Amino acid sequence: MQKTPIIHLNDVDIYQQDNLVLSSVHLDVYPGEWVYLIGKVGSGKSSLIKVLNAELKLFSGEATIAGYDLRKLKNRELPYLRRKLGIVFQDFRLLPDRSVKENLVFVLKATGWKQEKAINDRVVEVMQKVGMLYSLNRMTHELSGGEQQRVVIARAILNDPDIILADEPTGNLDPETSAELMQIFSELNRKGKTILMATHDYHLIERFKAKTLLCADLKLSNPGKEQLSLDFSELIDQKK
Numbered sequence: 221m222q223k224t225p226i227i228h229l230n231d232v233d234i235y236q237q238d239n240l241v242l243s244s245v246h247l248d249v250y251p252g253e254w255v256y257l258i259g260k261v262g263s264g265k266s267s268l269i270k271v272l273n274a275e276l277k278l279f280s281g282e283a284t285i286a287g288y289d290l291r292k293l294k295n296r297e298l299p300y301l302r303r304k305l306g307i308v309f310q311d312f313r314l315l316p317d318r319s320v321k322e323n324l325v326f327v328l329k330a331t332g333w334k335q336e337k338a339i340n341d342r343v344v345e346v347m348q349k350v351g352m353l354y355s356l357n358r359m360t361h362e363l364s365g366g367e368q369q370r371v372v373i374a375r376a377i378l379n380d381p382d383i384i385l386a387d388e389p390t391g392n393l394d395p396e397t398s399a400e401l402m403q404i405f406s407e408l409n410r411k412g413k414t415i416l417m418a419t420h421d422y423h424l425i426e427r428f429k430a431k432t433l434l435c436a437d438l439k440l441s442n443p444g445k446e447q448l449s450l451d452f453s454e455l456i457d458q459k460k
Contacts (some may be wrong), residue, residue: 225284226251226414227272227384232281236267243283243438249416251382254409256425257418258443259435265418268435269387272416286382303331306376308386312368314360320347320371321356327378332361346374350404360437366397373404377413384408386417390424402428413447 227249234242241264249255257265260266270276274293283290288297288302315323324343333339347353350370360368369389377382386405390398402424409415419425425432434443 222249224287227416228282228284230282230285232271232278234264234267234271234276234278236264236276240438241267242435242440245431245440247440249414250415252412254405254410254415254430255417256432257416257429257435257440258420258425258432263435264438264440265435266387268301268440269385269416269418272383272385273305274301298329303379304382306379306381306384308369308372308376308384308389310388310391312319312360312372314368314371314375316359316361319359320352320363323360323371323377324378327375331379342378346377347371347408349377350374364397365399366393368393368395369397369401370404373401377408381413383414383416386415386419388418388420389420390419395423398424 225248225356227247229245229247232242232245233240234249235247241262245268255455259265264416268278271278271283271290274290278290278434281291286301288301288304293301315326316328321343324346325339326340328342333342341350343356344353350373352367352370352374355367356372359370360444363371373389380422384405390401398421405415405417434441454456
């Protein structure tokens with residue numbers, strides 16, 4: 221029996237402000253799949269992720285994610301969609317005036333958690349998963365970039381989402397730290413999480429192999445293994 225895609229885009233045009241960045245996008249991602257998005261800066265990777273997170277509106281085509289129709293999504297439904305999505309940003313977006321624990325508690329309370337014991341237990345659980353339990357009471361500005369990104373991953377999985385959307389999660393990190401974080405993503409995927417990740421790091425794609433799609437010339441396509449290996453330096457911006 222064929223699975224139903226957990227992410228489905230059909231003939232979708234994606235705009236950043238008034239600029240068309242991707243045209244006639246067709247995309248199916250199935251439950252438990254891991255998919256990379258690659259492409260130069262400005263090619264539409266981040267815009268595609270923002271569409272899936274309902275940060276950018278759609279005006280054409282069909283688009284569903286985690287059972288929600290993005291063309292018909294009402295504002296009151298947005299928090300329920302977001303609970304099914306875990307978002308990992310390159311720039312962290314942690315609250316600098318709060319401790320790590322306070323950052324995570326804030327998210328849980330904002331998404332409807334009320335019992336203090338359940339909240340504390342969940343915070344401990346996700347921090348154990350990312351190897352950061354020792355940092356619960358530290359301020360976020362005291363953490364290294366790699367440590368902050370581990371906290372961001374913990375924040376993303378607080379509500380046990382079906383899908384993790386990651387936008388250049390290793391973009392500002394050294395290779396060793398990046399590989400450690402990718403191991404966390406790999407373990408989450410092994411346990412059934414669907415991952416869609418925008419990245420420019422060819423070495424990580426080679427090490428943690430998954431389906432890879434290219435954003436280029438307003439199109440989303442499968443570049444094929446030969447094109448990916450031979451022309452990768454032209455397809456992506458290594459300095460992003």
